[in-house]
Amino acid sequence: xSDSIERxxxxxxDTWTVTGRDLLHWVRRxxxxxxxxxxxxLIVLMFGYLFGGQMTGFGPAGSGAASGQGYREFLVPGVFxxxxxxxxxxxxxxxxxxxxxxxxxxxxxxxxxxxxxVGGRSVADLLNAVLGLAVMIAGGLAIGxxxxxxxxxxxxxxxxxxxxRFALIWVGVYLGLMVKGPEAVVAVQILVWPLGxxxxxxxxxxxxxxxxxxxxxxxxxxxTVSAVRELFGNPVGQAGQGSWVTEHSMLMATLWPTLLLIxxxxxxxxxxxxxxx
Amino acid sequence: xxxxxxxxxxxxxxxGLRKRYGSVEALAGLDLVVPxxxxxxxxxxxxxxxxxxxxILTTLLRADGGSAEVSGFDVARQPAAVRARIGLxxxxxxxxxxxxxxxxxxxxxxxxxxxxxxxxRRADELLDRFALADTAGLPVDRYSGGMRRRLDLAxxxxxxxxxxxxxxxxxxxxxxxxNEVWDAVRALVAAGTTVLLTTQYLEEADQLADAIAVIDSxxxxxxxxxxxxxxxxxxxxxxxxxxxxxxxxxxxxVIAAATGGAPGAAPSGASDGRLEVDRDxxxxxALVADRSxxxxxxxxxxxxxxxxxxxxxxxxxxxxxVFLQLTGxxxxxxxxxxxxx
Numbered sequence: 054x055s056d057s058i059e060r061x062x063x064x065x066x067d068t069w070t071v072t073g074r075d076l077l078h079w080v081r082r083x084x085x086x087x088x089x090x091x092x093x094x095l096i097v098l099m100f101g102y103l104f105g106g107q108m109t110g111f112g113p114a115g116s117g118a119a120s121g122q123g124y125r126e127f128l129v130p131g132v133f134x135x136x137x138x139x140x141x142x143x144x145x146x147x148x149x150x151x152x153x154x155x156x157x158x159x160x161x162x163x164x165x166x167x168x169x170x171v172g173g174r175s176v177a178d179l180l181n182a183v184l185g186l187a188v189m190i191a192g193g194l195a196i197g198x199x200x201x202x203x204x205x206x207x208x209x210x211x212x213x214x215x216x217x218r219f220a221l222i223w224v225g226v227y228l229g230l231m232v233k234g235p236e237a238v239v240a241v242q243i244l245v246w247p248l249g250x251x252x253x254x255x256x257x258x259x260x261x262x263x264x265x266x267x268x269x270x271x272x273x274x275x276x277t278v279s280a281v282r283e284l285f286g287n288p289v290g291q292a293g294q295g296s297w298v299t300e301h302s303m304l305m306a307t308l309w310p311t312l313l314l315i316x317x318x319x320x321x322x323x324x325x326x327x328x329x330x
Numbered sequence: 331x332x333x334x335x336x337x338x339x340x341x342x343x344x345x346g347l348r349k350r351y352g353s354v355e356a357l358a359g360l361d362l363v364v365p366x367x368x369x370x371x372x373x374x375x376x377x378x379x380x381x382x383x384x385x386i387l388t389t390l391l392r393a394d395g396g397s398a399e400v401s402g403f404d405v406a407r408q409p410a411a412v413r414a415r416i417g418l419x420x421x422x423x424x425x426x427x428x429x430x431x432x433x434x435x436x437x438x439x440x441x442x443x444x445x446x447x448x449x450x451r452r453a454d455e456l457l458d459r460f461a462l463a464d465t466a467g468l469p470v471d472r473y474s475g476g477m478r479r480r481l482d483l484a485x486x487x488x489x490x491x492x493x494x495x496x497x498x499x500x501x502x503x504x505x506x507x508x509n510e511v512w513d514a515v516r517a518l519v520a521a522g523t524t525v526l527l528t529t530q531y532l533e534e535a536d537q538l539a540d541a542i543a544v545i546d547s548x549x550x551x552x553x554x555x556x557x558x559x560x561x562x563x564x565x566x567x568x569x570x571x572x573x574x575x576x577x578x579x580x581x582x583x584v585i586a587a588a589t590g591g592a593p594g595a596a597p598s599g600a601s602d603g604r605l606e607v608d609r610d611x612x613x614x615x616a617l618v619a620d621r622s623x624x625x626x627x628x629x630x631x632x633x634x635x636x637x638x639x640x641x642x643x644x645x646x647x648x649x650x651x652v653f654l655q656l657t658g659x660x661x662x663x664x665x666x667x668x669x670x671x
Binding site: 063067070071073074077082154155156158159160162163164328330 | 388390420421426430433443
């Protein structure tokens with residue numbers, strides 16, 4: 054009994070120590086973190102101002118919003134979601150590098166809590182996501198994006214985004230343990246793009262060919278983005294009038310990440326255990 | 331459970347350890363006994379099973395069969411107790427490249443459950459001991475190979491482990507880095523740590539180990555003190571190339587007398603003779619026990635007999651030769667296993 058309390062205590066302490074290691078990385082080598090934080094802003098500026106003028110149909114009817122402004126309202130929550138998806142690479146790269154450099158083995162040979170290896174990773178990556186969202190929200194506000202339905206729903210939206218990121222941490226841990234070396238991470242970095250574009254993050258799936266639009270609507274990213282748009286009171290596009298998955302985006306924004314967790318937590322744990330085979 | 335080393339005399343006891351990866355048998359019944367307070371060398375080529383053995387002993391890998399105890403605890407059944415008593419320095423320096431040397435030591439000290447203050451004090455002690463205090467604030471990716479390995483060693487010693495495992499601690503280091511690591515290991519042993527180290531280099535085992543096990547294809551094929559092993563495998567060789575081929579027979583007698591062996595007499599356990607004569611190359615090769623003494627004696631004896639030489643050299647057996655003698659097959663296909671001169 055007191056034994057398991059002791060174990061839990063060390064799991065928390067060790068997790069925090071491993072988290073601290075990542076936070077020290079940010080301080081000692083801020084470059085990659087800064088690029089990671091600023092890159093989504095660049096996407097907002099690129100899409101919002103280069104393509105935004107051509108994007109119509111996003112402003113509330115009769116609101117008189119200048120063309121482009123409506124799209125930017127639509128785009129910003131999409132890029133919030135996209136940022137969570139980019140986080141997959143951060144997790145995966147960190148896990149692969151540690152495994153390849155022998156750091157993971159060193160952790161495993163210590164008398165530390167085994168939970169802390171992935172636990173520390175999760176906390177650090179979630180903190181990174183919080184920081185990323187804070188930067189994005191500030192950037193969004195600067196170009197005129199607003200949350201329009203009050204603070205409560207806005208915080209709910211942030212929670213849904215972080216839930217998606219949390220689920221993707223486990224996907225990243227699993228993939229990071231699967232691949233042989235950091236080179237393979239590049240493949241995932243590339244594949245993240247079509248995965249992100251095949252959603253409602255940048256354009257309304259209603260404008261895609263029917264079958265493609267359906268796939269985009271069923272993309273877990275789309276559910277989170279739709280729910281978040283609704284909670285922020287931003288334009289949701291005309292998508293999915295009648296489509297079940299979009300109508301139920303609020304439910305699906307919880308269900309999809311839960312499903313990912315149900316699948317990938319055991320996979321990652323099995324993979325981690327198989328390091329000793 | 332049966333702890334075979336409950337008397338505390340042995341730090342590591344391995345019995346019939348087996349591990350298979352698909353069709354490859356990495357360990358085929360490995361037996362080892364490492365007495366407490368000694369340095370034990372596992373010598374063998376790539377793929378002999380050295381790393382697999384270390385990974386099982388440090389609880390990173392599960393064995394398919396056999397048993398292993400470290401400090402009296404079974405590695406499979408009491409992994410946590412084993413981890414609390416060991417240090418591991420793996421093949422690549424497993425330290426955080428971005429953090430500084432001191433931050434690494436504090437991090438791993440904390441993960442070894444030292445309090446913040448004790449972790450910092452321990453870090454400073456180890457930085458001093460491994461001559462890293464001046465560079466303690468630099469990020470590790472700016473360290474030289476030797477400094478990195480020393481930091482790696484220091485991290486492995488945070489808890490003053492009773493058994494330290496070193497997996498090829500000097501692979502990839504230049505001679506200077508290698509000497510730095512060797513000095514550090516010697517200092518540890520002087521302080522009473524038991525060390526189990528793997529190496530591909532005969533000289534490294536010779537320099538550091540009290541006892542050596544030569545392993546091949548996952549089992550021990552020879553074991554003993556470096557001296558015993560060297561006499562078993564023939565030890566060093568004096569190589570003489572004569573100017574005139576007609577001197578060959580006479581020279582062989584002189585060299586045999588000088589090195590204390592009769593021509594053609596085979597040492598126990600070795601497949602070839604103590605003296606080898608190659609008529610085409612006008613070369614005589616003699617196995618010798620005493621390195622430099624033998625060389626001087628051979629040169630003097632040849633000189634006294636008025637035999638002219640083109641070349642006289644002393645060389646140590648390469649691991650390939652050791653393997654050829656012990657197993658009848660070559661250690662590896664590539665020739666990366668030259669003994670460091």
